[in-house]
Amino acid sequence: MDPSRKRAIRLVVALTAALLLASALVYTSFAAGRDEVTASQLLAKAKPGKSYILAGTVLANSVHHQGTALLFRVRDPKLKVSVPVRYTGIVPDPFAEGRGVLVTVREQGSQWIGEQNSLTTKCPSKYQAASSSY
Amino acid sequence: MLQFLIVLAILAVVVIVVTGPLRSASRSPSTDAAGGPEVDDNPDIADLEAAREAKYREIRDAELDHSTGKLSDADFEAVDKTLRAEAVEILHALDRAREKH
Amino acid sequence: MALTGRALLILGLAVAVFGACASLYGVRTGRREWVDCGRRSVYTLAALMTLAFVILESAFLRSDFSFNVVAGHSSTTTPTFYKMTAPWSSQEGSLLLWVWLLSLWSSLVLFLTRGKVREIVPYATAILLGFGTFFLSLTVFYANPFATTSNPPAEGAGLDPLLLHPSMMIHPPMLYSGYTLLTIPFAFAVGALITGRLGSEWIAVVRRFALAAWLFLGIGILLGARWSYTELGWGGYWAWDPVENAALMPWLCITAFIHSIMIQEKRGMLKVWNASLVLGSATLAIIGTFLVRSGVLDSIHAFGASTLGVPFVLLIAVMICASIGLIVWRRPQLRSESQLDSLLSREAVFLFQNVVLVAMVFVVFWVTFFPLISEAVTGTKVSVGPPAFRPFIVPLALVLVLLSGIGPIIAWRRVTVANLRRNFTIPVLVGLTTLVVLIVAGGGTSSRPLALIMFGLGAFVITTVAQEIWRGVSARRAMTHDPVPIALVQLIRRNRRRYGGYIVHAGLAVLLIGVAASSSFQHSSDVTLAPGQHAVVNGYTIRYVRPLASATPQKISFGAVLDVSKGGKHVTTLTTTRGFYPAQDPTLGIIGRFFNGSADSNVGLRAGITKDIWTVINPDLSPLQSLITKGDRLFAADESQIMSRAAKVSTQQTQQSLNALFAQRDLAISGLTARFVSHPWSVNFLLIVSPLVTWIWLGALIIAFGGLIALWPVPAFARRRAVARAGAGRRSSPAVAARETA
Numbered sequence: 001m002d003p004s005r006k007r008a009i010r011l012v013v014a015l016t017a018a019l020l021l022a023s024a025l026v027y028t029s030f031a032a033g034r035d036e037v038t039a040s041q042l043l044a045k046a047k048p049g050k051s052y053i054l055a056g057t058v059l060a061n062s063v064h065h066q067g068t069a070l071l072f073r074v075r076d077p078k079l080k081v082s083v084p085v086r087y088t089g090i091v092p093d094p095f096a097e098g099r100g101v102l103v104t105v106r107e108q109g110s111q112w113i114g115e116q117n118s119l120t121t122k123c124p125s126k127y128q129a130a131s132s133s134y
Numbered sequence: 135m136l137q138f139l140i141v142l143a144i145l146a147v148v149v150i151v152v153t154g155p156l157r158s159a160s161r162s163p164s165t166d167a168a169g170g171p172e173v174d175d176n177p178d179i180a181d182l183e184a185a186r187e188a189k190y191r192e193i194r195d196a197e198l199d200h201s202t203g204k205l206s207d208a209d210f211e212a213v214d215k216t217l218r219a220e221a222v223e224i225l226h227a228l229d230r231a232r233e234k235h
Numbered sequence: 236m237a238l239t240g241r242a243l244l245i246l247g248l249a250v251a252v253f254g255a256c257a258s259l260y261g262v263r264t265g266r267r268e269w270v271d272c273g274r275r276s277v278y279t280l281a282a283l284m285t286l287a288f289v290i291l292e293s294a295f296l297r298s299d300f301s302f303n304v305v306a307g308h309s310s311t312t313t314p315t316f317y318k319m320t321a322p323w324s325s326q327e328g329s330l331l332l333w334v335w336l337l338s339l340w341s342s343l344v345l346f347l348t349r350g351k352v353r354e355i356v357p358y359a360t361a362i363l364l365g366f367g368t369f370f371l372s373l374t375v376f377y378a379n380p381f382a383t384t385s386n387p388p389a390e391g392a393g394l395d396p397l398l399l400h401p402s403m404m405i406h407p408p409m410l411y412s413g414y415t416l417l418t419i420p421f422a423f424a425v426g427a428l429i430t431g432r433l434g435s436e437w438i439a440v441v442r443r444f445a446l447a448a449w450l451f452l453g454i455g456i457l458l459g460a461r462w463s464y465t466e467l468g469w470g471g472y473w474a475w476d477p478v479e480n481a482a483l484m485p486w487l488c489i490t491a492f493i494h495s496i497m498i499q500e501k502r503g504m505l506k507v508w509n510a511s512l513v514l515g516s517a518t519l520a521i522i523g524t525f526l527v528r529s530g531v532l533d534s535i536h537a538f539g540a541s542t543l544g545v546p547f548v549l550l551i552a553v554m555i556c557a558s559i560g561l562i563v564w565r566r567p568q569l570r571s572e573s574q575l576d577s578l579l580s581r582e583a584v585f586l587f588q589n590v591v592l593v594a595m596v597f598v599v600f601w602v603t604f605f606p607l608i609s610e611a612v613t614g615t616k617v618s619v620g621p622p623a624f625r626p627f628i629v630p631l632a633l634v635l636v637l638l639s640g641i642g643p644i645i646a647w648r649r650v651t652v653a654n655l656r657r658n659f660t661i662p663v664l665v666g667l668t669t670l671v672v673l674i675v676a677g678g679g680t681s682s683r684p685l686a687l688i689m690f691g692l693g694a695f696v697i698t699t700v701a702q703e704i705w706r707g708v709s710a711r712r713a714m715t716h717d718p719v720p721i722a723l724v725q726l727i728r729r730n731r732r733r734y735g736g737y738i739v740h741a742g743l744a745v746l747l748i749g750v751a752a753s754s755s756f757q758h759s760s761d762v763t764l765a766p767g768q769h770a771v772v773n774g775y776t777i778r779y780v781r782p783l784a785s786a787t788p789q790k791i792s793f794g795a796v797l798d799v800s801k802g803g804k805h806v807t808t809l810t811t812t813r814g815f816y817p818a819q820d821p822t823l824g825i826i827g828r829f830f831n832g833s834a835d836s837n838v839g840l841r842a843g844i845t846k847d848i849w850t851v852i853n854p855d856l857s858p859l860q861s862l863i864t865k866g867d868r869l870f871a872a873d874e875s876q877i878m879s880r881a882a883k884v885s886t887q888q889t890q891q892s893l894n895a896l897f898a899q900r901d902l903a904i905s906g907l908t909a910r911f912v913s914h915p916w917s918v919n920f921l922l923i924v925s926p927l928v929t930w931i932w933l934g935a936l937i938i939a940f941g942g943l944i945a946l947w948p949v950p951a952f953a954r955r956r957a958v959a960r961a962g963a964g965r966r967s968s969p970a971v972a973a974r975e976t977a
Contacts, residue, residue: 003574014590021594021627028626029605033617036606053618061822063831065857068763068919089761090921091853093397093468093835102618117761120474141242148246148283152253152275159268180351181434188435188500195647198730201710202703203657204646213648 034104039076039083042105042112051106051115054083060097074101087114094121176235182228189221236290237302240381243287247334248371250276250283255364262357273360274345280367281338288335291322291380300387304328304380310393312789320404321394326528326543327380329407333524334370336408337363337415344419344444352436358426359419366418369550377543396790396816396835402462406455410482413452414520417485419444420492421517421554424510428561433568438500441513443946445493448516450942452486457935468813468836468851470759470923472931475621480603481523484596488516491592494585501647502582503572507562508589510569514558519596521551526603577649584645588638591631598627629685633692636747639740640666640696643703661702666695686755689747696744700737707734727944735945739938746934752927753847759923766915773924775848776800782915783812786908788901791815791829793854793911795918797839809839811852811920824867825874829904830856847928853919859907866903870896 036053037046046052054074059082062073068088075082085105095101100122105112196217200210254276261269291304295318300306304325309318322328341363348356374380398404420441427437459479464472473479492512498505529544562569575582601608602623609617644658670691677687704723707730711722727734758773769778776799783794794812798805818832839850856863873896881889 007574018594021597025598025601025627028623029602029619030609030617032623033605033609033619036616036618055616055618060820065855065860068855090469093466094833096833097831120476137236137238137242140239141246144239144243144283144286145246148250148279152250152272152279154275155268155271159266180353181432181436184435184439187439192501192647194730195733198707198710198733199646201713202706204644204650204654206651206654209646209649209651209654213646 036102038078039074040079040081042083043081046107048107051104053102054085054105054112055100055102056082057100058095058097063097072097074103083112084110085112085114087119089114089117089119092119092121095119096121176231179228179231179235182224182231186221186224186228189217189224193217193221236294237381237383240287240290241375241379243283243290244331244371244375244379244381247280247283247287248368248375250280251364251367251371254280255361255368258357258361258364262354270357270360273357273364274349276364277338277341277345277360280364281335281342284331284335284338287380288322288331291328291331292319295319295321298391300389300391301383301385302380303382303384306384306388306391308392308394310391313391313394314399316401317394317399317404321398322380323407323411324394324398325380327374327378327382329411330370330374330378331380332408333411333415334367334374336411337367337370337418340412340415340419340444341367344423344440348440352423352426352432352440354430354432355423355426355437358429359422362422362425363418366422369546373543373546377546392819393789393816396814396833397466399835400462400466402458403466406458406462409451409455409458411455413448413450413455413482414485414524416444416448416451417489417517417520420448420489420513424513425557425561428510428565431565431568433506433565435500438496442493442496442500443948445489445496445513445516446942446946449486449489449493450939450946452482452489453942454935454939456482456486457932461932464928465838465840466835468838468853468921470838470849470851470921470925472928475602475624477603478527480599481526484599484603485516485519485523487592487596487599488512488519491589491596492516495589498582498585504575504582505586506569506571507566510562510565511558512589512593514554514562518551518554518558519600521547521554525551579645579650579655581642581645581647584638584642588635588642591635591638595628595631595635598624598631632747633685633688636689636692636696636744639743640692640699643737643740644699658702662695662698665698666691669694683755686751689751693744693748693751697741700741700744703737704734731947731949732945735941735943735947738941738944740941742934742937742939742941744934745930745937749927749930749932749934753925753931757923757925759921759925761919761921763917763919765917768917770920770922772922774801775806775924777809777848777850777920777922779918779920780808782912782918783810784908784911786901786905789816791904791908792837793852793856793908793918794837795852795920797850797920799841799848807841807848809841809848809850810837811839811850812837813852813854824863825870825900826863826866826903826907830859830863842929844929846924846926849923849925851921853921854911855916855918858916859910862907862910866907870900870903 034051034053036055039054039056042052042054056074056076059073059075062071062082062084064071066086070087070091071084072087073082073084083105085103087103102118102120102122104115104118106115107113193214196205196210196213199205200207200214205213254273257269257276258273261267261271261273291302293299294302294305295309296315298305298309298311298313298318304322304327308325308328309321313321323332341360344363345356345360352359423437423441427433456479459482460472463474464470489512492509495505495512496509499509525544525547529547575586577583602619605619605623606616609615640662644662646654670687673687673690704726707726708719708722711717711726712719715722715725717725760770760772762770764770764779766779766781769776771777778798778800780796780798783792783796785792792812792814794810797809797811799807799809814835814837815830816832816834818828820828823831836851841848874893877889877892877896880892
């Protein structure tokens, strides 16, 4: 076979494979992803029974234990709003008041129930500008 | 005051060190301030020497591939012949570049 | 000395700017002395940054809390080793570390290349000093490590307890060494593209530093994984966290480069690809540095609130635009000199491996940045967790392992069917046999087929490496009649790149076998036990023997002793504790702040060659809460009384009263803590039995060993002798000359 034709075929095969990978990646990301919401967005648009990934910072003086459950409030990054979360499962070591967290929650009454072992904590921020806490 | 003097001293040393080549050049323009080992200055020659080293490595790799059974006798002969021809080309090019330089 | 330190930073910035300009001026005007000024600027910058770092270190060692970073990240009670390593736990100190390492590596490369690549070096010098200028600007204008306070606290905040781990302290210097070493191939690649000197010489320089970057970055990543496993209380070593991915992406990219550059060396192919890889690796390193410093993944809107996001974005934009522009401009000179002869060749295998590695970079990049991408496109931030990586990374990793086994046993240019049969028969048989045996041992079916395939492929790779080494030793012994150990050492010594690489491949196989086993066949259990109770995990009976507790002014700790047995026979005794460090916030209560501050876990770990038994305690402190609250009230009342009398008595008397109060406080805390032992209650344990985790660390050591062998320079005397002989013999057979060249 003519070398340039061989090269063209290989290029087409490679580009097709790349396109397939990219498409699969895009599809999986949108299909498997879950909306990441702040406290204010959660309160505004959450539907009962649906789970959301709540992102925010642990409110100062809000962390308590009740039996095996961990109770804390997650505050909105911009607005003076926070939501109460009741969580059971592994508590990451970096978890503390003032730390950024992500937790999968579902509405139950006036509380938000954290999915077991879904709590992750960001590394203690040494890189972000100090923000005021409330 | 002490810190100020230390900083001044460091500044003086820095200026002397960093501008050293400029002062050497103004005193004796022919001095090579780089002070490196004696190697050929011409970049074409340097490139060809690097290509030569790479080709020698390839020849050795092919010999090792042959001795470890990755290349049959016939394949090794063909590959070795090609590599040696390429090496000779590089050596000739190196000679030409040196003569020109 | 803070003033001196700051002056050194400003002086360093001036030297970096001057040196960059001098290099460029010198190379454009042909005035050698200005280029030499640029070179000396690099050496001077290294000296200045070393001095600056020494000043910062001494401040930490002296616990000089007038330095803000020392007050914020150290204390008088921090152990000396951690005081020395605490500078880079802060933004400011870590930026200084970046510049210092950059200046050291830049000095090394300029020293090693003196007299070589003379047209490229000035541009490379300017670019390296450009990076130095950028990072020094951050330290001078945004994050000054020598900022002081006129009112220093009596005690520092201390290091985050999670960082009190040797791995975590060595991890940043390794990572930053990797990042800064990546700027060197970048700088030389840009210099080569600008000058059009795209021959073999710059590759020889760049390859070794790329390999060094790969080695350091890899060690840094694995140290982080080790820290995660042994220090954090979740039992894993890799969470696909953005911070982890930030280091993984440039590492994958440079791995691709150190393979494909061999194709360029031998065949003059893939020049555009290699240029893109080396420029991309450094850009990804800066993107990684940006990721972990800007808070950008919180929200695309939030990063504007951080101090460093904008400068980094500008630098990344410049790097990307310049890289693309230079490659497009030099496309004619980057044309391949030859074509791929056959898909059955080492070139083809390397090319496939490159494609796989770049695909992995793309996957990691996409999923890591997806929250930002989705927010930009749809207005809603969509989060995808670790499960999004696995469908792509696992198959790609399987292909990568397969190719790492094929590469060593396939020849350059082309192979014949007979050769394939000779070289592949034993490794394929071993791999398949391993797979079949495991399937049969598992009862004929498996819910983890991909893990079994990884085991089979791992066995294949290890066999190919062993076969290659054995054949090399045999070939050498046929010539020299050396004993096997000597033949082995000589073989590796004379072919460091090849056999160092083979050892790395074997290490990778061992590591990925460990990853596959530990992630697919792990048994874990989250249980609540009272003393005397037990749980069973994967056939192991784990009994809670007795509680532990201790209290010091620096730390309170609650723990447990666990007995592990199997089939009635004692296996091991595990001890796990959870430590609580007092918070600084006084509103948490005089007693309460000791129980509500940072926490860390000491895992109970029994590591073995076949499996690890891992546990961590998560004590619930609510049974103590009422006593803590009562104590807070009582002590607050006492403190209030003392302070109300302070105006009427001397300062010394007030201090004595406070000291007595604090002594009582410490007694109360000891008493509270001791209740955990005297009146124990049920506590939560995470119990994990995980196979072959140790293979991950063993594989890492093998990879590091192989990398060091590949990186180790040929002794100078041997190189000079070889060059001299090659020069004398250049008119004779190239084969003779080749044999002489080390």
